Amino acid sequence: MVSRLNVKSFAVIIALTFAFVISIYPLPAQSEIFSRSAAVVLVTLIFWSSGFVPPFLASLIFFALVTILGLISPSIVFAGFGSTAVWLIISGFIIGTAISKSGLSQKLATLISPYLTVSYPRLITGLVFSAMALGFIMPSSVGRAVVLIPIGMALADTIGLKKGSNGRIGIATALAISCNMPSFAVLPANIPNMILAGSSENLFNITFGYTEYLLLHFPILGIVKSLVVIWLVLRIFPDKISAPSANKDIYGRPVFCNS
16 A cells, blocks of 8 residues: 555656656747646646546646646636536535535435335335436435435445445446436426527527427336336346335334335
8 A cells, every 4th residue: 555655756756846847848840828727637637547636636626737938828628617507517516415424415315215115126216216206306316326326325324235235236226327317308307408409599590399398208208218218127126015014214213115
């Protein structure tokens, strides 16, 4: 472990030294801006790949260096933060983190546990259709995954599915897929759909209607695809839930389910 840390530190020092040199002494036949840009990219990549600093700090360092060195105007550097898609993803991460840190995921898992933990197939089916239904009210598949996966993992803990078990992997797989693929049948439920609708309207004057898009795609992309996801998860990650009387909630109290 010590040798790995030393190698990583040595590689970072070498990269930072090289970046500093080319920023002071531009590369032959290249402009000063090109050399400084290459130095900033090198520093960012070495920070991201080595994990020497947290990823968010590496990104902040990139924004700071680009702005301070005047490589690009601030309006262009931070233009991405004016995009609706970016804030949909960020808001999803914030909501998901809040649900996980506040313990709400555990409480929700305990609340729905008696209804879904009758059997493993019923559990997977309920989670898949819950993720699909959430697509109607929450845009961004990443945001839905960040919200639902902590609930699914808390539910797995509640019913005794240990880490590495087929059941726990099946829950994670079912939620990850069903938060993304079936919701493509709902026009505003995914960022690529919104990009498609906006580009079609601006470039070709073609407007997609919410209802006609839903009726055209939802029977296959929504319902049939969800059923296929359920079948594949149950086939690839078969498991069973322990006796209902052995299940306990987060407070250690038994959870009884009708068999």
